[in-house]
Amino acid sequence: MAKIKGAVVVNEERCKGCELCVVACPSDVLALNGKDVNNKGYHFVYMKNPDNCIGCASCGYVCPDGCIAVYKVKL
Amino acid sequence: MDINEIIKPENLVYDKPRLMNDNPMHYCPGCSHGVIHKLIAEVIDEMGMEEKTIGIAPVGCAVFAYNYIDIDWEEAAHGRAPAIATAIKRLNPEKMVFTYQGDGDLAAIGTAETIHACNRGENIVIVFVNNAIYGMTGGQMAPTTLEGMVTATCPYGRDVELNGYPLKISNLVAQLDGTCYVTRQSVHTAAAVKKAKKALRQAFENSMNKKGASLVEFVSTCNSGWKMSPDAANKWMEEHMFAKYPLGDLKNV
Numbered sequence: 001m002a003k004i005k006g007a008v009v010v011n012e013e014r015c016k017g018c019e020l021c022v023v024a025c026p027s028d029v030l031a032l033n034g035k036d037v038n039n040k041g042y043h044f045v046y047m048k049n050p051d052n053c054i055g056c057a058s059c060g061y062v063c064p065d066g067c068i069a070v071y072k073v074k075l
Numbered sequence: 076m077d078i079n080e081i082i083k084p085e086n087l088v089y090d091k092p093r094l095m096n097d098n099p100m101h102y103c104p105g106c107s108h109g110v111i112h113k114l115i116a117e118v119i120d121e122m123g124m125e126e127k128t129i130g131i132a133p134v135g136c137a138v139f140a141y142n143y144i145d146i147d148w149e150e151a152a153h154g155r156a157p158a159i160a161t162a163i164k165r166l167n168p169e170k171m172v173f174t175y176q177g178d179g180d181l182a183a184i185g186t187a188e189t190i191h192a193c194n195r196g197e198n199i200v201i202v203f204v205n206n207a208i209y210g211m212t213g214g215q216m217a218p219t220t221l222e223g224m225v226t227a228t229c230p231y232g233r234d235v236e237l238n239g240y241p242l243k244i245s246n247l248v249a250q251l252d253g254t255c256y257v258t259r260q261s262v263h264t265a266a267a268v269k270k271a272k273k274a275l276r277q278a279f280e281n282s283m284n285k286k287g288a289s290l291v292e293f294v295s296t297c298n299s300g301w302k303m304s305p306d307a308a309n310k311w312m313e314e315h316m317f318a319k320y321p322l323g324d325l326k327n328v
Contacts, residue, residue, distance in 0.1 A: 006081065006088075007078050014099060017104060018105030018305040020305050056265075057089035057265070058264075058265035060090075061089070061268040061269070062110065062263070064102065064105060064107065064108065064109025065100055066092065066095055069089065069090040070087070070088050070089040070090075071088065073076070073086050
């Protein structure tokens with residue numbers, strides 16, 4: 001079976017840290033950055049477990065601010 | 076495989092819609108408006124109607140919608156968006172005209188305009204965002220507020236003896252002969268977003284095929300007004316809102 005790998009790029013300045021993508025992710029890839037904040041003062045999302053990403057784009061669909069770009073390759 | 080090998084333009088599967096510009100949105104974190112804006116931008120882009128679409132912005136949280144989607148917009152007085160849309164569509168029948176309204180705009184002060192525009196069968200699309208509360212003004216009771224729901228102006232919950240019953244405006248509009256498509260959608264999960272996009276596309280196509288008025292209701296959250304986290308608001312919506320406002324097509328002819 002072809003293996004699929006994905007990656008997520010977050011527009012950190014646009015992210016408002018609503019956590020909807022974290023909940024929507026089926027493979028526990030995303031998490032809120034607990035320490036750093038962006039210029040607006042929000043904790044932004046980052047890839048906590050980048051190896052788990054399958055590029056399903058669920059995070060992108062539910063993101064209200066359009067800060068997520070999703071990439072996918074078949075290995 | 077290194078992550079930088081995956082992040083290449085040819086591997087892109089999802090990105091911010093092309094028609095959505097880089098202005099930071101003023102909506103609260105987790106607000107459903109952002110997702111609905113994205114869907115509208117995607118559908119207009121896919122139909123290639125970028126130069127021919129005119130949106131009517133409401134009064135309410137979405138009052139600044141014209142700052143975020145790169146098409147022509149008109150700002151309406153409170154509740155009067157369907158009346159303005161009627162005028163624009165009648166004068167420019169080749170344009171694709173839609174209104175974007177919240178429940179305080181469409182279901183309260185604009186009930187008459189909404190019902191009459193739908194009854195006349197104007198070839199417009201009405202996007203109705205129903206979050207059961209007045210979000211922008213600070214979370215007051217709206218006509219769509221659920222029975223027993225706590226808001227700033229009904230702190231003990233909506234009492235139907237005093238305040239009447241929640242208004243299901245989509246069901247009202249579906250009975251009118253002028254409407255061709257009335258549907259209720261939601262954007263709380265990825266699957267729901269995909270479904271909602273299809274509904275929106277059909278509504279826009281109906282308006283260009285002169286089939287009559289289409290109304291797409293989005294049952295959505297107002298996590299600030301409901302005083303919940305975005306995720307908790309989604310769960311609350313699934314539990315309580317969907318019972319009163321069940322999803323699906325109400326009319327499709």
